Amino acid sequence: MLKEQCDITTQEFQLNMGPQHPSTHGVYRAILTLDGETVTNVENVMGYLHRGMEKIAENRNYTQFIPYTDRLDYIAPALNNWAYVGVVEKLMGLEVPERAEYMRVILGELQRIANHLVYVASFALDLNGFSAWMYMFRDREKILDLFEMVTGSRMTLNSMRIGGMPSEFPSEFIPALEKLLEELPGCFEEYDGIVTGNEIFHARTKNIGIMNAETIINYGIGGVNLRAAGLKYDLRKEMPYSVYDQFEFDIPIGEQGDCFDRYVVRMEEMRESIRIIKQAIAKMPDGPIMAKVPRIIKPSKGEAYFHIEGAKGWLGFYLVSDGSTNPYRLHIHAPSFVSLGAFPEMSRGTYIQDLVAILASIDIVLGEVDR
Amino acid sequence: MDITNNIINKFGDKVQIVEGSDYPTFIINKDSFLDIVTELKEKPEFNFSFLLDITAVDYEESIQGVYHLMNLVQKNIIRLKVNLEKDKPAIPSLVSLYKGADIQERETFDLMGVYYEGHPNLKRILCPDDFQGHPLRKDFSMGIRGSK
Numbered sequence: 001m002l003k004e005q006c007d008i009t010t011q012e013f014q015l016n017m018g019p020q021h022p023s024t025h026g027v028y029r030a031i032l033t034l035d036g037e038t039v040t041n042v043e044n045v046m047g048y049l050h051r052g053m054e055k056i057a058e059n060r061n062y063t064q065f066i067p068y069t070d071r072l073d074y075i076a077p078a079l080n081n082w083a084y085v086g087v088v089e090k091l092m093g094l095e096v097p098e099r100a101e102y103m104r105v106i107l108g109e110l111q112r113i114a115n116h117l118v119y120v121a122s123f124a125l126d127l128n129g130f131s132a133w134m135y136m137f138r139d140r141e142k143i144l145d146l147f148e149m150v151t152g153s154r155m156t157l158n159s160m161r162i163g164g165m166p167s168e169f170p171s172e173f174i175p176a177l178e179k180l181l182e183e184l185p186g187c188f189e190e191y192d193g194i195v196t197g198n199e200i201f202h203a204r205t206k207n208i209g210i211m212n213a214e215t216i217i218n219y220g221i222g223g224v225n226l227r228a229a230g231l232k233y234d235l236r237k238e239m240p241y242s243v244y245d246q247f248e249f250d251i252p253i254g255e256q257g258d259c260f261d262r263y264v265v266r267m268e269e270m271r272e273s274i275r276i277i278k279q280a281i282a283k284m285p286d287g288p289i290m291a292k293v294p295r296i297i298k299p300s301k302g303e304a305y306f307h308i309e310g311a312k313g314w315l316g317f318y319l320v321s322d323g324s325t326n327p328y329r330l331h332i333h334a335p336s337f338v339s340l341g342a343f344p345e346m347s348r349g350t351y352i353q354d355l356v357a358i359l360a361s362i363d364i365v366l367g368e369v370d371r
Numbered sequence: 372m373d374i375t376n377n378i379i380n381k382f383g384d385k386v387q388i389v390e391g392s393d394y395p396t397f398i399i400n401k402d403s404f405l406d407i408v409t410e411l412k413e414k415p416e417f418n419f420s421f422l423l424d425i426t427a428v429d430y431e432e433s434i435q436g437v438y439h440l441m442n443l444v445q446k447n448i449i450r451l452k453v454n455l456e457k458d459k460p461a462i463p464s465l466v467s468l469y470k471g472a473d474i475q476e477r478e479t480f481d482l483m484g485v486y487y488e489g490h491p492n493l494k495r496i497l498c499p500d501d502f503q504g505h506p507l508r509k510d511f512s513m514g515i516r517g518s519k
Contacts, residue, residue: 007495044474047497054482055506055513090393217443220422220471304393304452305424305439318437320428329507331426331437341474370497 010035015352023102023126023356023360026366028340030355034184037351042344049370055332062088062162062297065327070156072332073368075118076311078111081160086241087306087317088162091299094291100164101243102284106177107150107159108308109273109280113184115141115311116266120365123263124195126360127204132194139187142180149173162297164290174281181274188270196267205259209346209358212257219342223313223335225362228265229257235309247279266363298325312336312363332371336364374447377416382407389452394439396450404453405463411440411449412468418442422469425476427460427483429509434460435487456483464490465519482507 018029027048033041053072057065069084070077082104085238089096117140124132144154149170151157160166161231195201234251236244254261282352299321307316313335322328339362346362347355375395383415385403389396399407411419423439433454441448453462464487465472476487477496484505487493495502504511 047495047499050497052506052513055511059513215470217421218470220469220475222421222423233443238443243457302391305448307423314423316424316439318424318426318439329428331424333424333426337474337478338471341471345470 012040017355019045023359025359025364026369028359028364028366028369030343030359032352032355034352037353038324039347039350039352039355042355044080044340044343044348045271045314046340046366046369049366051371053371054330054332057327059326060128061325062299062327065330066160067156067158068164070158071367072313072334072371073115073310073365074155075365076111076115077155077157078107078159079115079310079315080287081157082242083306083308083310083315083317085160085162086308087304087319088297089291090306091302091304091319091321092162092297092304094163094293096164096291097288098285099287100289100291102280103139103165103169103289104160104242105148105244105247105280106277106284107157109276110143110146110177112311113270114140116270119144119266120191120195120263123357123360124201126356127201129195129198129201130291132191135187135190135194139184142183146173146180147176160292161290164288165295168289177277178281179290181278185271188267191267196264202260202355204357205263205361206299207256208259208350208354209361210258211257211342211346215345216257216342219345220338221278221313221342223309224265224269224311225257225262225313225339227251228254228262229263230254235307235314241306241308246283247276249275258359262361262363296325298323306346307333311337312368313339332368334368334371336366336368337371340364340369373439374417374442374445374449378411381410381417392450394448394450396452398452398454399460401453401455401504403467404451408438408440408451408465418444418496419447422446422465422471422475425465425472425479427455427479427485427507429483429507434485436460436462436467436479451477459486461486461488462486463488464493466490480503484508 012035015032018024019027029045031043069080072080117136121133121136148154151159213231216226216229232251232253249272252265254265299322303320305318307314316333318331320329346358386397411417419440421441422445423441426437428435436453438451444517479485481495481497
């Protein structure tokens with residue numbers, strides 16, 4: 001780009017970004033090839049947080065692995081719990097009681113809101129909107145308080161069990177949740193004021209990092225980043241799992257798949273999540289919260305793939321059982337990892353400051369990328 | 372028509388169906404793998420445009436490459452399996468069909484030691500470059516008491 005505009009000789013050079021760079025959201029590192037300020041290539045370097053989760057799973061029994069899933073996508077642990085217990089239940093053919101499914105929906109959608117709050121906060125922070133960070137974290141704190149009420153833990157929830165839920169919600173939980181749901185729409189308006197309508201934010205995100213739906217599909221990226229590119233496709237609606245077929249909600253989509261669309265879709269999704277939670281509270285049936293599960297979990301020989309609409313994309317688990325108490329093989333299909341695969345193509349030809357916006361907009365978390 | 376019958380009609384004895392799985396599962400020969408996946412992706416009656424997942428499993432007799440493909444319109448998911456030799460498992464890369472295969476094949480190469488022929492940049496991704504062995508192989512020990 002630069003070369004065509006001016007008649008000067010330029011030379012490409014390489015610049016290292018990360019792994020300690022604040023805008024890489026953890027220990028992600030990129031080797032940038034630059035021509036002046038224009039990015040000509042990006043090479044992903046990851047694995048700094050690799051803990052061998054899939055190998056660990058082979059050495060733990062089925063129940064023992066649930067807390068490990070908290071440490072994959074540590075911004076959205078409840079959804080990881082859900083996908084993992086879901087695959088074991090699918091393999092064992094367990095029928096989860098309806099009440100437990102409703103409890104999962106409530107926790108899962110709360111977690112989605114908490115995840116998107118961190119997303120919006122760190123996106124704004126990466127674009128130098130320092131004050132925005134505090135607004136979202138103030139409200140995320142309230143969600144974490146609710147999680148603490150239910151599970152005793154704020155971030156590493158360990159909130160689900162194979163076959164259902166470990167315990168009922170405490171009696172003070174639903175009133176506190178309803179109070180929060182009343183407050184949140186007002187908070188979202190605050191965010192709209194401080195971020196969505198901000199002119200600098202527009203300038204930094206609109207028409208930046210565009211990727212159309214076809215390319216996104218070719219990259220195997222499902223979920224919220226795909227919807228931002230304009231395709232109305234949500235696993236909760238298209239292939240409903242759990243009790244999602246019982247709720248009414250809309251699927252927000254973006255227009256062209258730039259950074260701004262990816263942001264707006266998530267803002268809208270938080271509002272839809274509130275709708276889902278409200279319906280779940282109203283419809284929640286009485287009954288048991290745990291299926292009849294054998295004391296020692298030993299799925300018969302076989303395999304299963306189960307994926308859910310995670311906070312960052314389609315979170316899938318592929319489980320192979322040999323009939324023993326430990327998984328024979330557990331593969332984790334992490335949405336952040338797959339999204340990073342498209343990052344080099346999104347960034348090519350942009351400026352170096354746009355690259356920071358693009359990385360923030362695809363929403364990665366390194367616990368999940370490196371596993 | 373049912374997708375399972377569709378695939379069997381089209382590919383005949385090139386695919387071998389595995390009964391009793393959660394999704395239609397087929398075992399494919401390594402030599403016809405790339406042709407079959409190309410047809411599954413390009414032919415409108417299949418339209419498996421979405422690569423859901425790539426992984427591999429270390430069984431006693433072979434390393435098995437496992438692929439999940441999805442048809443977004445008809446909401447079908449299928450699973451393809453390819454048995455590979457244990458000493459040097461190699462399989463054609465899918466990068467020319469699905470860009471998303473790039474990063475996932477690198478991961479499987481790194482952790483399971485499957486060589487993807489035709490991959491543009493097949494090198495380690497999660498483990499350090501000088502790491503020895505492939506951790507998800509069953510003969511790789513974590514070296515911790517009580518572990519396998």
